[in-house]
Amino acid sequence: MRWLGSLATRLMPVAFLLIAAIAVAQFWLQHAPSSTALDDAVHHVTGFLHGHAWWALGMAIPLWLLFFLGYFRERQRLAFPDSSVGGYFMDILDRLTNRSALEARLAEQPDAVFIDAEQLALTLKSKVIGQDAVCDDMAAQIRRRLALKQRGKPVGVFLLAGPPGTGKTYLAKCLGSSLQRRLLHFDMTQFASGGHGATQLFGSSKGYVGSDNYGKLTAGLRDAPDAVVLLDEIEKAHSDVQKNFLTAWNDGFITEASDGKQISTTQAIFILTTNAATDALQSLIDQHKNDADELRRTSTNALRESGFAPEIINRLDRIFIFRPLSGLDIARVTALEIEAMIKGYGLDVARGGIDPELLLDMMRRQGRLGSGASARDIVRLAEESIADTLIDAKQKGHSKVSLVAVDGRVVARPAA
Ligand SMILES: Nc1ncnc2c1ncn2[C@@H]1O[C@H](COP(=O)(O)OP(=O)(O)O)[C@@H](O)[C@H]1O
Ligand SMILES: [Mg+2]
Incomplete structure (x- = not known):
């Protein structure tokens, strides 16, 4: 029913004008019966209303009701301006803050993003x-x-x-x-x-x-x-x-x-x-x-x-x-580090090109460093043992290499 109240408030002046217009027309008809074009028009309308009395009554009653409803709601709204009475009350946000600025800020909020x-x-x-x-x-x-x-x-x-x-x-x-x-x-x-x-x-x-x-x-x-x-x-x-x-x-x-x-x-x-x-x-x-x-x-x-x-x-x-790295995971990180290093020297690593012995050796050496040893030690160990042979390979013009352990040393061999 809220909507009826607010509609009534808005339509109150219209209802009033319509009622007034009909009253003026009737008054005109009775007291100024001269014959002009305007009179004819008014006559036409009121004649129509008389001829359709039920229809006119059906329209007049809701009009009056609308008028009174609107009138009372408006009176209440003016008496209690802070309340929601009256239907088209002022929004709390309009009254207490800058609502459009707030809405603009809300629109700035990040949108929902869906990722896989x-x-x-x-x-x-x-x-x-x-x-x-x-x-x-x-x-x-x-x-x-x-x-x-x-x-x-x-x-x-x-x-x-x-x-x-x-x-x-x-x-x-x-x-x-x-x-x-x-x-x-x-x-x-x-x-x-x-x-x-x-x-x-x-x-x-x-x-x-x-x-x-x-x-x-x-x-x-x-x-x-x-x-x-x-x-x-x-x-x-x-x-x-x-x-x-x-x-x-x-x-x-x-x-x-x-x-x-x-x-x-x-x-x-x-x-x-x-x-x-x-x-x-x-x-x-x-x-x-x-x-x-x-x-x-x-x-x-x-x-x-x-x-x-x-x-x-x-x-x-x-x-x-995070878990400490163990077992094959250490080998995986080591292999990745070695691959990164090979690429760092502008070379490529052949498929299966890292000798398992080399990985084992590095894991052993890292293990000897104790439980505090980390992937950073792997990086350091890899650098110590393979940097020189990679530089040699690069100087000789190789592009793809395999790393092989030979007599405790690592050698970068050109890959087919
Ligand atoms: N779980 C891992 N997977 C792959 N690489 C790793 C891993 N842990 C460490 N590394 C390698 O070791 C380097 C140092 O690790 P980092 O992320 O700095 O360790 P921290 O846990 O101390 O922050 C990394 O840049 C990465 O190359
Ligand atoms: Mg860190």
């Missing part, structure tokens, strides 16, 4: 070895979060925890390239000393308006709002610097200090990495393999005990725990 989680997981797994569970989970999380049309917060704030050299930083890079988003990579160990660090990230208030001393993070997100922001080894940053990120995660924007501009973070993906609490997290992931809630609760505690700020932990959307 399976495809993303496959791409990630093909690059990041031995972390299948993390890759699957990460792809599913990102799919769900991108599909939300309005969130007012970043797509995700994800913590990657685990031993060094297990692919945490690498996964963030792969995520950026798989999603075709720019990667803003910050080595947080650089911000161990408070004040100045925040300036580098969020700009300096000393700058005058218009000067281009934007912070690296603010400028990066201004230019690429949907970037993957990698805060590498976050726990090494000063706690003040860490806390500067809270508005980015809670409120959906950061403020550039030089000109006070707010820069949206709602399209960005934040990836934090840490080596903290590695051992504790490894045993927790084994204990609570099938209980995600319990795993989250206990790993949160472990991170807190290792000195992580509770505000930061509370704001994490998800914690992904």
Whole structure:
């Protein structure tokens, strides 16, 4: 019935005019019976109304009803201007804010994006070895979060925890390239000393308006709002610097200090990495393999005990725990590293061109480095043992090579 009320209010003047017009016509007819063209017209209309009395009554009664209904609603609306009485009341937003500006801002919000989680997981797994569970989970999380049309917060704030050299930083890079988003990579160990660090990230208030001393993070997100922001080894940053990120995660924007501009973070993906609490997290992931809630609760505690700020932990959307590389996965990473190195020298590797003995030898040497050894050691070992022979092969004009272990040395042989 609301619509009837508001219709009545709008039509009240029309109803009134119609009634008045009919009354004037009748009056004219009775008191000024001279014969002009106008009289004829009026006569015609009123004659028609008289001839169709029921029809006229049927029209007049609703007209009067409409008039009174409109009249009373309007009177109430004027008496209580803040209420919704009256049908076409003023919208709360029109009264209390700038509604069109609000609507324009809402339209700016990121649209829902649908990605193929399976495809993303496959791409990630093909690059990041031995972390299948993390890759699957990460792809599913990102799919769900991108599909939300309005969130007012970043797509995700994800913590990657685990031993060094297990692919945490690498996964963030792969995520950026798989999603075709720019990667803003910050080595947080650089911000161990408070004040100045925040300036580098969020700009300096000393700058005058218009000067281009934007912070690296603010400028990066201004230019690429949907970037993957990698805060590498976050726990090494000063706690003040860490806390500067809270508005980015809670409120959906950061403020550039030089000109006070707010820069949206709602399209960005934040990836934090840490080596903290590695051992504790490894045993927790084994204990609570099938209980995600319990795993989250206990790993949160472990991170807190290792000195992580509770505000930061509370704001994490998800914690992904990386496994130490083992067995054939070490061989896979080693082979990939060797392939990258061969390509780095402008050469190609023949199919099946890496001698298994070579891989075994590297795994043995890496194993000897103890449990702290990581993929980074593999890179170093590979460099030591194959760089020279690759340079020789390049100098001799070969383009495709096989690597063979000969008497404890590695030799790059031209491939057919
Ligand atoms: N799981 C992995 N799969 C493939 N490559 C890896 C993996 N872990 C490490 N690497 C290689 O080792 C390098 C160093 O790993 P990184 O991602 O920096 O380790 P961290 O976990 O300490 O961040 C990477 O650039 C990558 O080439
Ligand atoms: Mg790293």
